[in-house]
Amino acid sequence: MGRKRLHDATDGRPTVHTVAARAGVSIASASRVLNGVGGSAETVRRVREAAAEVGYVPNAIARSLQSQRTGLIAFAVEDIGNPVYVAMMRAIEAVVAESGRQLLVHATSGQVASETALLRRLAHRYVDGMIISPIRVTDSHVEAMTASPVPVVVIGQLPDDVPVDNVRTDSRTGVALAVDHLAAAGRTRIAFLNGPLDTVPGVARDAGYRAAMARHGMSADMIEVGDFQYAAGRAAAERLLARARPDAIVCANDLIAVGALHALLVSGLRVPQDVALVGMDDTELAQMSYPQISSVSLGSEIRGRLAAQLLLDRIADADLPPRREQVPPSLVIRASSGGAS
Amino acid sequence: MGRKRLHDATDGRPTVHTVAARAGVSIASASRVLNGVGGSAETVRRVREAAAEVGYVPNAIARSLQSQRTGLIAFAVEDIGNPVYVAMMRAIEAVVAESGRQLLVHATSGQVASETALLRRLAHRYVDGMIISPIRVTDSHVEAMTASPVPVVVIGQLPDDVPVDNVRTDSRTGVALAVDHLAAAGRTRIAFLNGPLDTVPGVARDAGYRAAMARHGMSADMIEVGDFQYAAGRAAAERLLARARPDAIVCANDLIAVGALHALLVSGLRVPQDVALVGMDDTELAQMSYPQISSVSLGSEIRGRLAAQLLLDRIADADLPPRREQVPPSLVIRASSGGAS
DNA sequence: CAGACTTCCGGAAACGTTTACAAAGGGAGC
DNA sequence: GCTCCCTTTGTAAACGTTTCCGGAAGTCTG
Numbered sequence: 001m002g003r004k005r006l007h008d009a010t011d012g013r014p015t016v017h018t019v020a021a022r023a024g025v026s027i028a029s030a031s032r033v034l035n036g037v038g039g040s041a042e043t044v045r046r047v048r049e050a051a052a053e054v055g056y057v058p059n060a061i062a063r064s065l066q067s068q069r070t071g072l073i074a075f076a077v078e079d080i081g082n083p084v085y086v087a088m089m090r091a092i093e094a095v096v097a098e099s100g101r102q103l104l105v106h107a108t109s110g111q112v113a114s115e116t117a118l119l120r121r122l123a124h125r126y127v128d129g130m131i132i133s134p135i136r137v138t139d140s141h142v143e144a145m146t147a148s149p150v151p152v153v154v155i156g157q158l159p160d161d162v163p164v165d166n167v168r169t170d171s172r173t174g175v176a177l178a179v180d181h182l183a184a185a186g187r188t189r190i191a192f193l194n195g196p197l198d199t200v201p202g203v204a205r206d207a208g209y210r211a212a213m214a215r216h217g218m219s220a221d222m223i224e225v226g227d228f229q230y231a232a233g234r235a236a237a238e239r240l241l242a243r244a245r246p247d248a249i250v251c252a253n254d255l256i257a258v259g260a261l262h263a264l265l266v267s268g269l270r271v272p273q274d275v276a277l278v279g280m281d282d283t284e285l286a287q288m289s290y291p292q293i294s295s296v297s298l299g300s301e302i303r304g305r306l307a308a309q310l311l312l313d314r315i316a317d318a319d320l321p322p323r324r325e326q327v328p329p330s331l332v333i334r335a336s337s338g339g340a341s
Numbered sequence: 342m343g344r345k346r347l348h349d350a351t352d353g354r355p356t357v358h359t360v361a362a363r364a365g366v367s368i369a370s371a372s373r374v375l376n377g378v379g380g381s382a383e384t385v386r387r388v389r390e391a392a393a394e395v396g397y398v399p400n401a402i403a404r405s406l407q408s409q410r411t412g413l414i415a416f417a418v419e420d421i422g423n424p425v426y427v428a429m430m431r432a433i434e435a436v437v438a439e440s441g442r443q444l445l446v447h448a449t450s451g452q453v454a455s456e457t458a459l460l461r462r463l464a465h466r467y468v469d470g471m472i473i474s475p476i477r478v479t480d481s482h483v484e485a486m487t488a489s490p491v492p493v494v495v496i497g498q499l500p501d502d503v504p505v506d507n508v509r510t511d512s513r514t515g516v517a518l519a520v521d522h523l524a525a526a527g528r529t530r531i532a533f534l535n536g537p538l539d540t541v542p543g544v545a546r547d548a549g550y551r552a553a554m555a556r557h558g559m560s561a562d563m564i565e566v567g568d569f570q571y572a573a574g575r576a577a578a579e580r581l582l583a584r585a586r587p588d589a590i591v592c593a594n595d596l597i598a599v600g601a602l603h604a605l606l607v608s609g610l611r612v613p614q615d616v617a618l619v620g621m622d623d624t625e626l627a628q629m630s631y632p633q634i635s636s637v638s639l640g641s642e643i644r645g646r647l648a649a650q651l652l653l654d655r656i657a658d659a660d661l662p663p664r665r666e667q668v669p670p671s672l673v674i675r676a677s678s679g680g681a682s
Numbered sequence: 683c684a685g686a687c688t689t690c691c692g693g694a695a696a697c698g699t700t701t702a703c704a705a706a707g708g709g710a711g712c
Numbered sequence: 713g714c715t716c717c718c719t720t721t722g723t724a725a726a727c728g729t730t731t732c733c734g735g736a737a738g739t740c741t742g
Contacts, residue, residue: 015697027699029722040719065698093421093448097705103442114642126443149354222508258629261627288600290602357730368728372731380690400728407728
């Protein structure tokens with residue numbers, strides 16, 4: 001009834017004080033028992049009993065404040081809907097959950113401002129680490145990442161001198177795999193539908209396409225650019241078909257490929273007979289299409305898993321030297337390029 | 342150099358104490374200024390300056406402990422990969438971000454044990470609220486939800502007497518819409534590919550199909566059941582085609598529909614000429630297929646948005662009476678059932 | 683110029699944990 | 713019986729913030 005309450009007002013939920021008082025021990029003892037460290041048999045019994053009686057549950061925030069850990073891992077990505085990120089997210093979730101942590105997901109819309117804002121917010125330490133897959137990498141990204149007090153792992157390319165753990169693949173050779181495959185199948189007019197050229201994957205894939213085409217002595221004049229979405233892919237294919245007559249199309253990701261497939265079928269072309277099609281990322285989408293779409297796998301699940309692992313390792317030991325994992329691309333051949341249905 | 346440091350060891354990051362000391366004011370004043378409440382012009386200037394100089398950033402955890410709020414909202418869902426949940430997640434993310442909070446995503450694998458574990462963990466208050474879309478609802482779900490100290494909003498059906506905010510739709514009439522549409526188009530042998538019958542949506546959709554078929558005087562003898570995935574849909578369609586000759590198929594969700602489409606095309610049937618197809622959930626997948634798949638929209642984005650809104654409202658005022666929002670289904674007609682391509 | 687009122691400030695408590703430290707108790711070995 | 717060591721316990725500090733409260737100083741009013 002006193003005006004100045006010390007602990008455990010009648011309205012509040014039970015705290016370790018409640019439990020301690022009820023068990024007739026100090027909060028230190030209560031805490032120790034509840035954490036399973038130390039305590040005599042009798043004390044353990046009394047505390048456990050008291051805790052059960054009042055339905056005590058430790059407060060995660062208070063614990064975090066003390067331990068300086070939130071138990072949260074953030075995953076920041078342009079678009080939660082893109083199946084390639086979904087695949088990564090699944091893999092990351094698995095690793096993160098395994099370590100007893102939880103996953104926070106951010107949608108950045110691919111905007112530099114919101115990505116750097118997110119990185120800067122890491123200073124608030126609301127999370128123990130972040131995995132980010134920026135589609136563009138600017139100086140402010142790099143600056144924010146290196147200034148962050150909590151570990152950051154990047155999925156994607158990063159300038160070599162940036163001391164940040166990262167997981168990369170080689171989409172340049174990935175595109176080459178696709179071109180080689182199509183050329184080997186006798187295709188001679190291989191077009192390319194790319195994403196924006198001011199993105200990291202966009203330039204890499206463009207370079208891969210041009211180099212591979214040059215290697216085969218073919219001219220790289222059937223390129224259309226849009227963004228990395230289904231609608232853009234469909235539109236790009238329509239533009240392409242309006243001005244050229246390719247016998248094969250390589251797409252910078254599966255969403256674009258599905259859009260292209262749609263455009264091809266609408267205009268009465270047969271896939272793969274008239275036009276062969278190869279996508280990239282090897283997402284579920286490629287398998288769910290009809291015909292199933294050949295796709296260059298960039299190991300999304302593996303990259304996700306590796307990124308999560310790198311992050312956990314660094315959280316465990318901040319002094320590790322920066323690490324860099326590389327996942328090689330591989331081509332998965334399906335019906336759309338003449339493989340089995 | 343003293344052994345017993347009080348605040349701000351040289352190694353640590355700046356805290357409000359650092360700022361206060363540097364500005365020559367008390368931590369109370371520093372905190373007030375940093376929160377933009379009170380302070381004389383001179384104090385404000387000094388504190389701001391000190392904060393900028395040391396690069397002060399408030400610690401989110403400590404703030405949470407004080408405010409009893411984490412600023413986090415959890416979204417728990419069976420499978421992060423299902424496009425219908427992706428759509429909901431997008432909508433929820435938008436609302437949640439708008440309110441200055443962040444989204445935590447849990448994958449439950451649809452297992453009752455992990456869902457109830459998640460709900461019970463809410464007692465730790467690691468999050469300000471949770472949106473959950475359980476595919477099955479058991480007594481332990483209900484018990485855990487009502488016992489939770491933080492608000493829970495359910496997307497999906499819930500027994501009427503459970504005092505928990507929820508957002509529902511009516512997939513029973515949703516299926517009826519599909520059947521009516523197909524019957525009106527002259528289809529007479531309408532099959533149904535459903536998800537598991539021990540799930541809430543599974544039974545509702547089954548009931549909807551049977552009722553609608555009866556209403557049209559058609560027998561409901563072409564039903565196949567699998568889970569709500571692409572592969573299961575494809576397999577179910579194959580089983581169906583092996584034993585019957587439907588002229589239309591209604592699917593319990595879009596993943597199943599895409600799988601069925603695949604099976605139909607593989608077996609040389611034309612869609613919609615030979616077999617009309619209608620999916621459910623109206624996800625991106627339905628638009629990305631060829632032909633595009635008619636689908637019963639259950640308003641995923643709307644449900645997501647509403648759920649987020651209900652949750653925020655309840656967080657703001659715990660004494661609100663339980664609310665229940667209903668989103669009506671609607672049919673989106675596309676090429677797969679004879680609509681425009 | 684006294685009193686009332688406002689503004690600003692600092693000390694200290696509070697949020698709910700964990701843990702360093704010291705004290706106390708109890709065997710065991712001599 | 714004494715010392716030594718080990719176990720158990722409680723006190724209090726610490727994590728980093730916000731905020732209550734009382735006092736001081738300044739401003740206005742009559």
